[in-house]
Amino acid sequence: LDILGGKSWETKKARAKKSVEELAGRLVTLYAKRQNAQGHVFPRDNDWQASFEAAFPFQETEDQIRAVEEIKADMESPRPMDRLVCGDVGYGKTEVAMRACFKAVMGGKQVAFLAPTTILAEQHFENFQERFGRFPVRIGMLSRFVPRAEQKKTLERLAAGELDIVIGTHRLLQKDVVFKNLGLLVIDEEQRFGVKDKERLKEIKASIDCLAMSATPIPRTLHMSLLKIRDMSVLRTAPQNRHPIETFLQEFSDDVVIKAIRREVERGGQVFFLHNRIDTLEATQLYLARLLPELLIRNAHGQMDPKDLEEVMHDFIHGNFHVLVSTTIVENGIDIPNVNTIIIDRADVYGISQLYQLRGRVGRSGKVAYAYLLYPEGRALSELAMKRLQVISDFTELGAGFKIAMKDLEVRGAGNLLGAEQSGDILSVGFELYLKLLDEAIAAKTDQKSDEVEEIYMELDYSGFIPDTYIQDPTDKMDVYKKIASVVTDDDLERLFQEVYDRFGPLPDEVHSLFSLAEIQIICRKLRIKSIRERSGICRVEFGRMIDFPFEKAMRLLKESKGQVRSLPDKPNVLVLETQKVGLAEKSVFLRERLSRLL
Structure with missing residues (x-):
């Protein structure tokens, strides 16, 4: 911990801010280069593609379908694709990549599939052979498990255009590997390749479509920050055929x-x-x-x-x-x-x-x-x-990984995605603050609005809290409080409600009240309400600016409320709600119902 009034915290924060600005600069420059580059435009799906996808023996998850659609849209555009697919182990990233590979081959291009280890490369090779077996796609492999004579043959076939897909380790990055018509590069666990390999990858990636895969669970907040400067697809849904362990x-x-x-x-x-x-x-x-x-x-x-x-x-x-x-x-x-x-x-x-x-x-x-x-x-x-x-x-x-609060995984995920040197700064100032700084730095460099939301001042004769009998561990309790405080949308609140229910069981009244307050805050944010104060049975709702005041809806609410809602002649941006006769248990419903009518 840092001492109050001391300089160590400010020093850490300043160092993290500097690091974040440099990182944002690099990411934004990369993105701009990619936006201006010209790549190959792949044709729309043909009948072979439909047959290949129909041959998948399992039911696709919604996330898989969405990721495939995003990848195809990238491939059919003139800008070179550079997309990252993230998802827990076993969430179907390989099938998503296989469909992209098949599309590239149907478009007359060759595919290089790069894996970080020989074992993984061999495993992918066997899976590809099985999945592509019924289709006219020629697949080869390059790694040190492959005899030299066979490697030589594979290299000759690649150069002559007689191989459609080659799967291998960093052996694929050596200078003697020549493609006749490379159109797609797939990289499994990109962060695990060395600096030299990454430099070579940058050369290759300049003008062809690139799809990277990562098994690191990416926290939603990091995902949202990076979406502005990197194309990402996240698989969060477990496949249907899996049993719980x-x-x-x-x-x-x-x-x-x-x-x-x-x-x-x-x-x-x-x-x-x-x-x-x-x-x-x-x-x-x-x-x-x-x-x-x-x-x-x-x-x-x-x-x-x-x-x-x-x-x-x-x-x-x-x-x-x-x-x-x-x-x-x-x-x-x-x-x-x-x-x-x-x-x-x-x-x-x-x-x-x-x-x-x-x-x-x-x-x-x-x-x-x-x-x-x-x-x-x-x-x-x-x-x-x-x-x-x-x-x-x-x-x-399955998928409990996103429900169990794993701060170390968050840091590792950020380190993998942003670069290992970032992990130290993340640890020194905390994950949330680091992301806030990153979001602001990216916004500043891209002239976008930061995702930072305005604080709403709330003072109500009604409170919610998490009793010790519900969540005993102080760290878990603080984690839930922080998550509730940072919720911005109804969907996020619903997801968080389910997460808390799954982790700790049915919610007691006090925690329900806490979620009700969060719901009121979301409504206030949508209406651009600046503050909501309750004293002696009177609740004053103040809008930030007159331009945000929903005049017609407010007039209708005043007419229909039978005196429970009124306006102030000297303060046209304030509404007053009478809460004196409203019981504590009904108060959140009363406020939500009245405020919702202004949306």
């Missing part, structure tokens, strides 16, 4: 471990066993081998030689062994549908967001998945650790 919170025991692993292996699946200490990882592998001698068990950690790690992961993905004992390094983007049980040893030492992400590595197929959060036998857990584990075991539905 069944989560068990238990003491560690041989019996629990044996039953959990056997149940998964007997149904033909594989298991992640998370043990986050490298020095005892091998001992844990041997312990499991003694418990389950009939199973094949291997281990993986971040200090292994990258080639060895890649080999272990490659074998695991291809079902060559049953149980992977690993630290938390397991590739976040990797989709292994056959792994549907995760056992997290010492779950009590992880944070909420980390547990949520770890659990999200299972349950990516149509099968029911299981997560075991194990804590040491016979050890009393701290109240905080128990609460963290309880939150995760309670929130089992």
Whole structure:
């Protein structure tokens, strides 16, 4: 914390402001360049495209449909596309990208699909081969898992235009890779490429359509700030075919471990066993081998030689062994549908967001998945650790990531999107203030209006609050207060109401009152009301400017209100509402009903 009256806070704020202005300048310059560039105009969808989309074996989510429509509109315009698709793991980003790739091929162009690791590239290659199998699209792959002779052949076919789509790692960025007619570049997890790779990407991206994908959940506020200078599509809806992950919170025991692993292996699946200490990882592998001698068990950690790690992961993905004992390094983007049980040893030492992400590595197929959060036998857990584990075991539905307040994920998401150097400034001044500064800086450089909303002064003989019996944790409580205070639209308020209900259960009267006050504030904002003050049974509603005063609607309300609403002759921008005879429980309804009639 900073000392009141001291200079440290102002210094941090000034540093963050300077950093934000530089960032906004870079982003705005990039956007302006892209607006003026000329790219390829792709034709409208043909019958092949319709057939390809109809062959998708699942029901698309509304977010997927919207993202695909936005991408197609970009591709059919003369400006080169540079769109980012964000969404939690398993929310259907790959299908969205596949439809863009198919459209590019139907338009006579080649596609480069870039993945950050060999394993991910191979996985995408297999998925593409399966999805495009029935259609006349030629797909190749470039990575160090591909033999040299085959790589040479792939390069020749690319240059001759005999390959439509090539999937690969940064190998695709090397100078010997020549395309006959490249039209679309798809980048999976762009933030994970190195500086040199990014420079090469900038050269390639100058005049072709580019689609980037990120599995980092992007907070809505950051999304809104960046929309002014970057095209983004956000997938927030979980696919319909997914089951919630069944989560068990238990003491560690041989019996629990044996039953959990056997149940998964007997149904033909594989298991992640998370043990986050490298020095005892091998001992844990041997312990499991003694418990389950009939199973094949291997281990993986971040200090292994990258080639060895890649080999272990490659074998695991291809079902060559049953149980992977690993630290938390397991590739976040990797989709292994056959792994549907995760056992997290010492779950009590992880944070909420980390547990949520770890659990999200299972349950990516149509099968029911299981997560075991194990804590040491016979050890009393701290109240905080128990609460963290309880939150995760309670929130089992897909998409809970957006419901559990994860500040560290927000910072990581912003860092990934804006650049790692931004994360320090975000941490020093807080996420909300950083976004406010960014929004103002972008607005200043683009001559747009900032999203900053005017404060409305409210003083009512009616209050709402969050009792301790409803939300005990002070951090959670403060988080909900802040969210209610920052709500701007009815839709946001409805979403927040659902979030609070889902997280903490049915709302008591005091919290309902709090939401009612937020609703009144939204109405006041729409009507450009400056203040609303209640004293001794009289409520004065003051409009900011005469030009904003809804004269005709106010006259109608005065006539119909039977004396409960009146005007002041000397203050034409003020309405007076009589609230003396209105009970506390009915007051919010009374105010909402009267003010709504002015909209």
